[in-house]
Amino acid sequence: MLALARRHSTLLGLSVITVVAAVLVFVLKGQGAVEHAWGASIDLILGILPSMLAGMLMAGSLRQLVPTGALAKWMGAESGWKGLVIASAVGIATPGGPMAAFPMVLVLSGAGADIGCVIAFIVSWGLNGFNRILVWEVPLLGPDFALLRFISGLPMGFIAGWLSRRMPVKWAPPGDLSA
Amino acid sequence: MTGRLILIAMALACFGFALRRGIPTGQRALRETRDNLIRIMPMMLVAMPMATFLAELVPSDIASGWLGPDSGISGLLVASFAGGLIPGGPYASFPLVLTFLKAGAGPAQMVALITGWAVLAFHRVVMWEVPVLGFRFALVRTLSSIALPLLAGLIAEALLPLFPHLLAGR
Numbered sequence: 001m002l003a004l005a006r007r008h009s010t011l012l013g014l015s016v017i018t019v020v021a022a023v024l025v026f027v028l029k030g031q032g033a034v035e036h037a038w039g040a041s042i043d044l045i046l047g048i049l050p051s052m053l054a055g056m057l058m059a060g061s062l063r064q065l066v067p068t069g070a071l072a073k074w075m076g077a078e079s080g081w082k083g084l085v086i087a088s089a090v091g092i093a094t095p096g097g098p099m100a101a102f103p104m105v106l107v108l109s110g111a112g113a114d115i116g117c118v119i120a121f122i123v124s125w126g127l128n129g130f131n132r133i134l135v136w137e138v139p140l141l142g143p144d145f146a147l148l149r150f151i152s153g154l155p156m157g158f159i160a161g162w163l164s165r166r167m168p169v170k171w172a173p174p175g176d177l178s179a
Numbered sequence: 180m181t182g183r184l185i186l187i188a189m190a191l192a193c194f195g196f197a198l199r200r201g202i203p204t205g206q207r208a209l210r211e212t213r214d215n216l217i218r219i220m221p222m223m224l225v226a227m228p229m230a231t232f233l234a235e236l237v238p239s240d241i242a243s244g245w246l247g248p249d250s251g252i253s254g255l256l257v258a259s260f261a262g263g264l265i266p267g268g269p270y271a272s273f274p275l276v277l278t279f280l281k282a283g284a285g286p287a288q289m290v291a292l293i294t295g296w297a298v299l300a301f302h303r304v305v306m307w308e309v310p311v312l313g314f315r316f317a318l319v320r321t322l323s324s325i326a327l328p329l330l331a332g333l334i335a336e337a338l339l340p341l342f343p344h345l346l347a348g349r
Contacts, residue, residue, distance in 0.1 A: 014225045014271065021232035033235050041231040044277075045224065051183045052223070053216070058190035060211035061197040064204045097268060098303055102311040115319065123324050127297040135219065136269040137293075138186055140277050144344045149290050152335040156298065156327045164323040171315045 051139035059131045063095050072111030077165075079117065081158070087117035088157035091124030095131040109173045116165035124157030222270035230274030234282060243283030250288060252329075255336075258288040259328030262295025266302040286345045291332030298324040 026034050071090055075083045087108075094101055104125075105118045113121070128150060137146040198205035246254050265272050276289050299321070308317040339346065 011221055011225060013267070014222065014229055018225055018229040018232060021229060021236060025232050025235045029235060034232075037231040037235050038228065040234075041228040044227045044231065051186050052219075054183075054187040054190035056212045056215045056219070057208070058186070058193045060215060061190070061193035061208040063211060064197045064200065064208050065193070098307040102307050105312055105316075119320050119323055122320065123298055123327070126300065126303075127294060127327075132269050134186075135215070136273045139183075140273045141280070142344075143185070144342050145280075145286060145289070148286060148335055148338060148342050148345065149293055149331075151338060152290050152331040153294060153297075155334075156294070156324070156331060159330070160298070160320070160323040160327060164319050167319050167322060169315055169319050169322070171313070171319050173312075 048139040052135060055134035055136075055139055059095060059134045062093075062130065072108045072113045075108065075111075075113035075117035075121075077114035077116075079114070081162075083114070083117045084120045084158045084161040087113065087120040087161060088124040088128075088154075091121040091126075091157055092128045092130055094121075094125050094129060101125045101129075106173055114165070115167075115171055116161040119164040120157040120161030123160040127153040127156055219270065222268075226270045226274045230278045233275070234278040237278065237282055239282050241282075242279045246279060246284040246288045246292075248285030248287070250285065254285065254288045255291045255329050255332035258284075258292040258332065259295040259299070262292035262297075262328060263299030263301050265292075265296045272296045286342070287332050287336040287339055290335035291328045294331040295328035298327050 022034060022037075025037060071086055074086050079086070090108075094104060101122060105122055108121060109115075109118050133146055133150060137149065141149075194205065194208060197208040244250070246258055250257075262272075265275065272293065276293060279292070280286070280289055304317050304321065308320065
């Protein structure tokens with residue numbers, strides 16, 4: 001219910017920004033600019049629609065083929081760099097928005113993953129989640145840019161995980177009374 | 180648009196693999212595609228006009244100057260921080276990036292901006308990370324990833340010569 005409200009508030013917020021921007025364009029630049037921007041957005045929507053549909057089909061199919069979560073046993077504190085690599089890969093393979101990914105941190109740490117691995121997971125999910133790349137990044141920004149961005153982001157989960165193992169601040173999952 | 184054809188071919192191949200696991204798996208894949216579509220389509224229909232209207236309003240010297248291909252480290256830093264401030268999901272950030280790119284922003288700067296949006300994500304820290312995982316987790320995570328947008332931008336800058344299409348686009 002809360003997630004539903006959040007989703008609709010986002011749509012509302014986007015709509016408000018759009019209307020305000022349209023009015024500003026009209027006031028500052030005249031009707032011609034409004035028509036130009038409107039035409040550009042129609043072109044944009046029609047242009048990316050096929051890629052977006054393909055991206056969604058691909059994401060929906062991959063989701064049936066790739067298991068996640070069962071890998072937590074390889075993500076313990078003793079897992080070293082291999083654990084960080086596995087955690088980053090699981091982050092890439094985890095579909096869905098924050099409502100799915102943040103609870104997944106609890107699942108992983110409950111199954112034995114250490115702080116380095118859960119950080120590697122969440123950073124890698126946020127930056128390189130395949131779902132978002134396929135549905136948004138490739139259709140909108142093109143495969144070349146998406147590839148450059150993906151390669152540039154690939155080491156980031158690993159680096160964040162490695163750093164977090166050396167942070168002086170300690171973290172225990174909520175609900176753990178020993179914390 | 181060979182990129183689009185490749186994506187469509189890959190999507191059909193993945194769907195084929197799902198179907199080989201059995202008809203129910205294929206049906207689940209289709210159902211998830213449909214759910215995704217219903218969820219995302221309204222966002223997209225609003226976000227695209229938003230991006231094109233904003234594009235009319237963004238002074239082109241911000242994109243091509245502050246965030247331009249020659250803006251160097253300071254451009255990467257501005258982009259990283261600005262990325263962290265963009266609220267909302269991909270439906271908000273990617274149309275904005277497209278807007279900036281069309282207005283002349285540099286690809287490496289936009290890599291830094293997307294990375295800043297994805298790993299700093301100040302709004303997500305407040306809305307999700309602190310409530311679900313606690314303040315300490317958010318602190319460790321933020322400290323561990325604060326330098327990553329700049330780093331990603333530098334990597335992208337170094338890799339840029341390998342992507343002639345992106346350079347030719349400006």
